[in-house]
Amino acid sequence: MPDRLGETESRLTRQDYLNVSTKITTKERLKIERQAMPEQDATARAAAFCEVNLGFTEKLAMLEAQRCLLCKEPKCVAGCPVMVNIPRFIQFIANGDLAAAARSLIGDNALPAITGRVCPQETQCEIECIRGLKGMSVAIGHLERFVADWAYRHASQVVTASPQPTGKKIAVIGSGPAGLTAAGELVKLGHEVTVYEALHKPGGVLVYGIPEFRLPKQIVKEEVERLQQAGVKIECNVVIGRTYTLQELRARFDAVFIANGAGLPMFMNVPGENLKGVYSANEYLTRVNLMAAYKFPSADTPVIVGKRVAVVGGGNVAMDAVRTGRRLGASSAMIVYRRTKKEMPARAEEIHHAEQEGILFEFLVAPVEILGNDQRWVTGLKCRRMQLGEPDASGRRSPVPIPGSEFVIECDVVVVAIGSRANPLLTSTCPELKLNRNGNIAADANGMTNLPGVFAGGDIVRGAATVILAMGDGKRAAHTIDGYLKKV
Amino acid sequence: MHEVLSKKQLSPNVTRLDVMARRIAEIRQPGQFVIVRRGEGAERIPLTIADADPAAGSIALVIQAVGKTTRELVALNPGDAIQDISGPLGRPTDLITSGRALCVGGGVGTAVIHPIAQGLHRQGVAVVSIIGGRSKEWVIFEEELRKLGEVIVCTDDGSYGRKGFVTDAAKDVLAAGGVDCVYAVGPVPMMRAVVAVTKPLGVHTIVSLNPVMVDGTGMCGGCRVSVSNETKFACVDGPEFDGHLVDFDLLWDRLGTYRAQEQESMARHEESCRIGLEKPKAD
Numbered sequence: 001m002p003d004r005l006g007e008t009e010s011r012l013t014r015q016d017y018l019n020v021s022t023k024i025t026t027k028e029r030l031k032i033e034r035q036a037m038p039e040q041d042a043t044a045r046a047a048a049f050c051e052v053n054l055g056f057t058e059k060l061a062m063l064e065a066q067r068c069l070l071c072k073e074p075k076c077v078a079g080c081p082v083m084v085n086i087p088r089f090i091q092f093i094a095n096g097d098l099a100a101a102a103r104s105l106i107g108d109n110a111l112p113a114i115t116g117r118v119c120p121q122e123t124q125c126e127i128e129c130i131r132g133l134k135g136m137s138v139a140i141g142h143l144e145r146f147v148a149d150w151a152y153r154h155a156s157q158v159v160t161a162s163p164q165p166t167g168k169k170i171a172v173i174g175s176g177p178a179g180l181t182a183a184g185e186l187v188k189l190g191h192e193v194t195v196y197e198a199l200h201k202p203g204g205v206l207v208y209g210i211p212e213f214r215l216p217k218q219i220v221k222e223e224v225e226r227l228q229q230a231g232v233k234i235e236c237n238v239v240i241g242r243t244y245t246l247q248e249l250r251a252r253f254d255a256v257f258i259a260n261g262a263g264l265p266m267f268m269n270v271p272g273e274n275l276k277g278v279y280s281a282n283e284y285l286t287r288v289n290l291m292a293a294y295k296f297p298s299a300d301t302p303v304i305v306g307k308r309v310a311v312v313g314g315g316n317v318a319m320d321a322v323r324t325g326r327r328l329g330a331s332s333a334m335i336v337y338r339r340t341k342k343e344m345p346a347r348a349e350e351i352h353h354a355e356q357e358g359i360l361f362e363f364l365v366a367p368v369e370i371l372g373n374d375q376r377w378v379t380g381l382k383c384r385r386m387q388l389g390e391p392d393a394s395g396r397r398s399p400v401p402i403p404g405s406e407f408v409i410e411c412d413v414v415v416v417a418i419g420s421r422a423n424p425l426l427t428s429t430c431p432e433l434k435l436n437r438n439g440n441i442a443a444d445a446n447g448m449t450n451l452p453g454v455f456a457g458g459d460i461v462r463g464a465a466t467v468i469l470a471m472g473d474g475k476r477a478a479h480t481i482d483g484y485l486k487k488v
Numbered sequence: 489m490h491e492v493l494s495k496k497q498l499s500p501n502v503t504r505l506d507v508m509a510r511r512i513a514e515i516r517q518p519g520q521f522v523i524v525r526r527g528e529g530a531e532r533i534p535l536t537i538a539d540a541d542p543a544a545g546s547i548a549l550v551i552q553a554v555g556k557t558t559r560e561l562v563a564l565n566p567g568d569a570i571q572d573i574s575g576p577l578g579r580p581t582d583l584i585t586s587g588r589a590l591c592v593g594g595g596v597g598t599a600v601i602h603p604i605a606q607g608l609h610r611q612g613v614a615v616v617s618i619i620g621g622r623s624k625e626w627v628i629f630e631e632e633l634r635k636l637g638e639v640i641v642c643t644d645d646g647s648y649g650r651k652g653f654v655t656d657a658a659k660d661v662l663a664a665g666g667v668d669c670v671y672a673v674g675p676v677p678m679m680r681a682v683v684a685v686t687k688p689l690g691v692h693t694i695v696s697l698n699p700v701m702v703d704g705t706g707m708c709g710g711c712r713v714s715v716s717n718e719t720k721f722a723c724v725d726g727p728e729f730d731g732h733l734v735d736f737d738l739l740w741d742r743l744g745t746y747r748a749q750e751q752e753s754m755a756r757h758e759e760s761c762r763i764g765l766e767k768p769k770a771d
């Protein structure tokens with residue numbers, strides 16, 4: 001059963017919807033080609049941390065919006081994990097009513113400026129778009145981003161009414177997309193919400209993981225400020241499991257939503273992993289993003305700037321790390337991935353941008369050792385070539401080593417981006433909370449855990465997943481919590 | 489924001505700051521630390537909670553000025569504030585519950601030994617502390633530790649107490665026997681030397697490791713150390729470990745990762761102090 005949250009009320013009436021006229025014919029719509037996203041020049045941006053995509057202009061957005069066929073049974077909506085009413089907001093753009101487009105979109109999706117930038121659209125909404133069958137799908141993500149950015153500049157036109165206070169208090173653990181979305185929904189429903197965040201800045205992976213050139217931190221900041229204005233209290237520097245226990249929160253609050261993410265880096269367990277110059281992607285990206293090490297020495301936190309950076313992995317995290325390495329000044333920045341380009345889990349746009357920026361790719365290669373000099377600095381990555389064998393449990397063909405194929409990739413920084421797991425810091429202090437085999441919290445489809453009044457969602461339940469899935473969990477859990485609070 | 493309530497110079501380069509952190513003051517336990525970020529653009533650094541006054545809501549940070557961040561912290565005055573303090577982090581010290589413990593503190597490590605000695609004393613354990621410094625003026629926490637048991641002071645130059653290193657004094661105390669557990673905190677070479685003494689004697693020894701940290705929550709893996717040939721994250725699995733199992737060479741080596749950047753940072757800092765400029769701030 002896909003979730004139906006996309007259909008929850010937005011402030012538009014049916015009448016509003018009907019008032020929007022369709023001025024052009026389907027034939028005319030079909031003639032319009034997909035509009036390209038204006039981008040910063042690839043050579044210039046390979047050295048800069050400012051955002052790569054520049055955003056649609058109003059004109060480009062209206063043209064692109066007119067490509068949408070306004071399907072009666074829109075396939076795209078079914079592809080979106082939170083079922084954003086895509087044709088509705090797109091039609092408002094086509095008609096130049098951006099305020100209505102914004103109200104429609106924000107009613108369905110609390111953080112569109114973020115999802116418009118980081119959703120893997122090509123495997124979610126856009127892959128289902130009917131126009132993609134013959135040619136190019138509608139650029140739903142780019143349109144989403146356009147409307148969201150417009151809404152920021154015109155906040156007064158997108159106001160929502162303040163709710164009736166319920167007197168119920170809810171604690172949210174973690175301020176990533178799951179926690180922020182839940183908090184936003186819960187205050188909308190009139191509850192009092194306090195978010196506890198371990199780091200000094202709210203946003204989770206959105207601030208410490210995903211780089212500035214893909215998701216400007218200003219956007220996350222504005223989003224957080226919007227929530228604070230709506231009444232969400234955020235307390236940073238509070239580590240649940242250390243500063244307070246889950247039991248204490250349960251005693252002080254009517255309900256608790258756990259959204260502490262999957263922040264435990266995995267290493268390869270090969271020799272040499274503790275050499276100087278070896279980073280987990282989490283550390284590398286945290287130093288550069290959260291601590292602004294790319295501004296060192298005017299920001300205090302340093303990072304080792306490699307001349308040759310090798311990043312192990314093939315997901316978004318690996319792509320962010322390798323492009324970061326390039327921007328820090330590496331003359332060679334390389335992805336080392338054990339399958340082929342086709343199997344890479346990263347967003348298509350990131351792979352494309354990485355290629356434009358001169359990132360090198362070694363496919364079908366797996367590291368066996370990290371080599372170092374006598375001062376124990378990294379000098380290379382010893383790898384083995386692989387070939388694809390039979391499909392594994394995930395349906396992907398699993399790589400099999402080719403005997404005798406060892407070779408060395410020379411490098412001075414190695415970033416390990418092979419995934420992350422649930423951080424046990426919180427859960428280990430609360431043994432009565434049920435976990436699954438991987439150490440993730442066991443929660444049902446509505447976010448309910450085995451403990452009364454304790455809910456969970458996002459990466460801590462799913463394992464490393466996506467922003468929009470985390471948001472969907474946050475939204476769904478908020479409504480489950482609301483229902484629960486009405487009963488108790 | 490955490491207000492600095494008081495400041496005291498303990499030795500030529502060690503300063504004690506008492507800062508407001510009510511929740512942490514209430515629940516901190518021996519061996520735990522905080523991560524401090526002075527303000528925008530500043531680094532996150534770990535500092536042990538040397539003492540706490542739950543009634544006043546304050547914790548004591550004892551800071552050795554070794555680089556830019558620590559220098560900026562010790563330059564704060566009462567009334568100034570530290571922007572971020574998170575904690576208490578790390579596992580509390582594994583305190584023995586009876587018998588006799590030897591606490592060895594070197595330099596600023598003495599400030600880390602203090603809450604451990606307090607905890608042991610509270611449990612009814614007899615505490616002998618050996619503390620040391622270059623010369624008399626470098627000895628810290630002597631008075632506080634005397635309240636908890638016997639104290640042997642060592643100075644390198646013999647200007648106060650016994651002449652020589654803390655390890656020499658430790659050897660003598662251990663030779664006399666009756667020590668159930670050793671707690672040693674100080675520079676890596678000192679901890680390594682203490683372990684070299686206790687290992688052949690088979691006396692359990694707990695050391696507090698000080699790798700470079702960022703988040704302090706187990707998220708980055710930057711603080712990894714090797715204990716018994718297993719990788720551990722010091723911020724969540726430690727910072728205290730069985731000294732007989734620690735790979736001190738690796739710790740020492742990794743501590744040097746940012747030496748070049750640290751020197752650059754310091755040089756710039758000194759230059760801007762010299763010409764009286766405020767440091768340019770990143771956001």
Ligand SMILES: Cc1cc2nc3c(=O)[nH]c(=O)nc-3n(C[C@H](O)[C@H](O)[C@H](O)COP(=O)(O)OP(=O)(O)OC[C@H]3O[C@@H](n4cnc5c(N)ncnc54)[C@H](O)[C@@H]3O)c2cc1C
Pocket residue numbers: 118119120173174175176177178179196197198199202203204205206209210211238239240241259260261262263285316317320347423425426457458459460464465466467468470705
């Ligand atoms: C580098 C990188 C790039 C990515 N790129 C994409 C992308 O392009 N598209 C996409 O859809 N997804 C992407 N993802 C995945 C996506 O970011 C995550 O799935 C999503 O952020 C999960 O959200 P969350 O709210 O569950 O957790 P997180 O975003 O991980 O947030 C959890 C928060 O909880 C805090 N916390 C943890 N423990 C505690 C505690 N004990 N007490 C208090 N607070 C605590 C953490 O500090 C953190 O702020 C990327 C991930 C990374 C790391």
Ligand SMILES: Cc1cc2nc3c(=O)[nH]c(=O)nc-3n(C[C@H](O)[C@H](O)[C@H](O)COP(=O)(O)OP(=O)(O)OC[C@H]3O[C@@H](n4cnc5c(N)ncnc54)[C@H](O)[C@@H]3O)c2cc1C
Pocket residue numbers: 521531532533534535536537549550551552553554555556557558559596599600697698699700701702727743744747750751
């Ligand atoms: C658990 C723990 C508890 C500590 N308790 C205390 C304490 O109570 N008092 C005290 O004076 N010092 C303590 N330290 C050490 C203190 O954190 C470092 O001296 C400080 O970070 C140095 O920063 P700097 O910018 O002034 O110096 P820098 O010039 O940056 O570095 C000087 C040296 O400090 C170490 N260092 C640098 N950055 C970090 C970092 N982010 N984390 C850890 N070490 C780093 C390195 O060895 C480096 O060579 C503790 C460290 C740990 C891990």
Ligand code: SF4
Pocket residue numbers: 079080081082083084086109115116119120121124125126140141144468
């Ligand atoms: S939220 Fe993501 S999947 Fe849904 S419509 Fe927007 S871009 Fe597509």
Ligand code: SF4
Pocket residue numbers: 067068069070071074075076077086087128129130131138140
């Ligand atoms: S499937 Fe494509 S064309 Fe149809 S409504 Fe969705 S975006 Fe428009």
Ligand code: FES
Pocket residue numbers: 700701702703704705706707708709710711712721722723724
């Ligand atoms: S400091 Fe990041 S994991 Fe320990």
